Amino acid sequence: MNDAHYKTERPLANGQTRIDFQTAPGRYRHWKLAIDGDVATLFLDVDEKGALFEGYDLKLNSFDLGVDIELADAIERLRFEHPEVRVLVLRSGKPRVFCAGANIRMLAGASHAHKVNFCKFTNETRNGIEDLSENSGLKTVCAISGTAAGGGYELALAADHIMLVDDGSSAVALPELPLLAVLPGTGGVTRVADKRKVRRDYADVFCTTEEGVKGKRAVEWRLVDEVVPGSKFDETIAARAKEFAAKSGRGAAGRGITLVPLARSFTADGVEYGSLAVAFERAGRIATVTLRGPAVSPPASVEAMAALGAEFWPLKLARELDDAILNIRLNEFDVAAIVFKSSGDPAEVMAYEHFLDANKDHWLVREIRHLWKRVLKRIDLTSRSLVTLLEPGSCFVGTLAEISFASDRSYMLIGARGGDNKPPATMALADANFGAYPMSNGLTRLASRFLASPADLAAAKAEHEKTLDAETAQRLGLVTFALDDIDWDDEVRVFLEERASFSPDSLTGLEANLRFAGPETMESKIFARLSAWQNWIFQRPNAVGEDGALKRYGTGQKPVFDTKRV
């Protein structure tokens, strides 16, 4: 393994040169997962000395990306390995503190790019907890004893039910603004306003009160769902778990499968997975992600699928793609554009679509579709230019075609390529393109694409299951440009060079605006309004300057602010 090119922003505490998103319960340093029948409990018990980067300790159950990677892993395992679980209880493994939120020294020392992408990942994890409730029926109860501050309360906000001990000191708080001159950046203000629907003036008071709110007022202001005497905390948690289990549509679904470790091999210029490969062309600032179609036909039955477990091609590819995207996001900041390619037999990919559709009520198939939904959303939200190249020998069919629709542009080659015997590029739509994968705006990618014209959406749907050549795909509006062999190389090269020449920041802003036409949801508001403002604040000297609040926190010196209101 040669990690020379994987430059993190500051030294990782584990001596590696790359943040790894793969973990497993046996390796957790910060969470304890306990499963008792249909109730899972995740205890947050952060190892102070287990920080991701050098230079700070994770005191008071504060977290960094490393802690959140474990949480995300635990949530995935509940989905796939524990289909019997109906309720997740989130609580602290430490006395007198629930969670102090994102570690301030980590934030103060992190690069802007890391901070922004750290917040994005934690947001995705919390959205994943809500998706687990809404779409898989696994409800979450958050039981707070001690203080849930900042990111700690934001984690609680992702739950279906928030309990707070009424002991005169336990409180919920969003102290970011008074304490650090930043926003609660992991969905806090959006969930307070739009999920909990806290009245705006109370929200204003709450978000500017460093010590937070406790007891009855926390219930009256809708910040928590109930307060519970300390003496009855455990029994009330058990009672709530039972109640929410009864409301859950989950469980009794058969045995889970094991999310085996991904087999990856990192080289200086790429990452090789089983079902995809990533190649970095560093001079051009391009990462090419080539997705491979299935090597074998779909299994004969759901039992055979379950026996394959994590080796089942759609699941394997989704997990590997997710890891590949996260690796680019957090370890490869210089990549300007991600180029998606594919290779394989389109008919085989369609056969998998049919298999999944035929078994869409099976719990594992549902979870695989939901995983793809989340991976595709992760792609939508990746701040790199995204382009799909549909070339001879490719297999952008159904779910894989969705990657093309997630891209900022797509280029499709007309006919065969000179001196190449691969079959001409085709595209095909499947049922999954018309509902299985809503974007964060609540629409499918094709509905977003054809916002101007429902007739165009209907025309595309009328062709579904058919093999579409480049000219047909372009006529239907499914690709941006269909080009012949003569123009292809130049057009693609010029596009990629141009993309690398533009200001990365303006591309981030442009893409964040153009990718999400149409309606907004709480989720899209978090990634648009809230994140954009937080990113702005994370750049401002009042927060990150030498005299700013993040830098001066804990020094005893007060921050010095530029008093201009902008």
Added chain:
Amino acid sequence: MNDAHYKTERPLANGQTRIDFQTAPGRYRHWKLAIDGDVATLFLDVDEKGALFEGYDLKLNSFDLGVDIELADAIERLRFEHPEVRVLVLRSGKPRVFCAGANIRMLAGASHAHKVNFCKFTNETRNGIEDLSENSGLKTVCAISGTAAGGGYELALAADHIMLVDDGSSAVALPELPLLAVLPGTGGVTRVADKRKVRRDYADVFCTTEEGVKGKRAVEWRLVDEVVPGSKFDETIAARAKEFAAKSGRGAAGRGITLVPLARSFTADGVEYGSLAVAFERAGRIATVTLRGPAVSPPASVEAMAALGAEFWPLKLARELDDAILNIRLNEFDVAAIVFKSSGDPAEVMAYEHFLDANKDHWLVREIRHLWKRVLKRIDLTSRSLVTLLEPGSCFVGTLAEISFASDRSYMLIGARGGDNKPPATMALADANFGAYPMSNGLTRLASRFLASPADLAAAKAEHEKTLDAETAQRLGLVTFALDDIDWDDEVRVFLEERASFSPDSLTGLEANLRFAGPETMESKIFARLSAWQNWIFQRPNAVGEDGALKRYGTGQKPVFDTKRV
């Protein structure tokens, strides 16, 4: 007049020390307003030497805030002075160029605070053009000959119909990203995506193509509504004006009134208007805006109202309040909090509400309500902490109560104040609070306030027209805190001191998130998603650093970018 405290960011070209939002057609330097029957034409013919600030010329019909102040004034005058006008044609007064957008040298030299507030004002003006079409029936046709680039095309996007000459060179373009490393910041990308519903990949190509798009492709990509041969330009404009006039619900509404100049008097520590006063407490970074109730009872008839013209109290107050807010926004960046107070007879204010309700179908009453709607939205979008103090002698009734609901918090004094014979504070709701003044999210302020509980909204509505004392107003959720005389001074003082002590940037971000719960509209997306990203980009070295694109534009030197994607 003592302007010592009105510090603009760099010298104004007119030698003043304060940007003035008042103007009149006879003083326009950049626009020519021609009215012919029911068709008004605004010719953009920018005076190169008429820049707002020193240091740049307004070449190629480019604009700065001064140009936009005239446009905003012209639109207001069409509303109030020309009710007979059904169609507005926007075109250039110069050959071969429509408008080159915001002046780049102005942007390069402007402070961050000015840039952000300039964009906000221009956005409000364009939203006002759309509101004029949607709610007052005055349709806009934009006729482009030459290039409409950047802010020039963004102005066109506000129109109901965009015509482009098909002469092989006239084009529409959003060249901000390739040229300047910023976003089209005046609604461009949002209107392209959400109003024109341009397909996202075409929008991506368009927004990264410096020279823009012309001819048929501009129509096919939905960027304009039609292309017209140069030889038929004038006749087609006339034909479209006629068609849109036929669609307009406006006109034949009686004679307009004159928007007489506001009588204002600026002192070192305040501004005195007729119906309101602004007092600056500079050490505390507070601006107190005291609204005065009417001095006389409502007129006996709509004819009498029309005869009063701009002296009619609701209209006079709205215009003065708008000017006061804009003055704080653009000239008083150090103000942390705006405190709203009022003085007057609540019964008289309610009498005006009844007068307006009784005559709500009269064109002038409708325009006055729409003006209040826009002024209240301007308050919502003002990035200062907003607080309303409801004290003895105040008159927060109906429309004025709306200012309290626009505030981040409100404090209401219970009973009388010691040593003061003013009547205890009351509040009263009128019909206007339940529909006349939607926020940019499409909801009324009370509906946004009671998002969690429609029952609370109904309970408030049940009390409308009633005089509510402080405790009742608090019980109904209409004010944040009801305090007695003993606590009042300390609580208010502590709040205002605290507000001034917080980081201005984090307050801007917090308030922008908490003020707009619930649904999103194109308008709210512009001020949230788009503006927040643009503000971020406006801070980034890739745009504004010494080697950034804005600073290096026109020097012949290429900008140097930090290549990290964030």
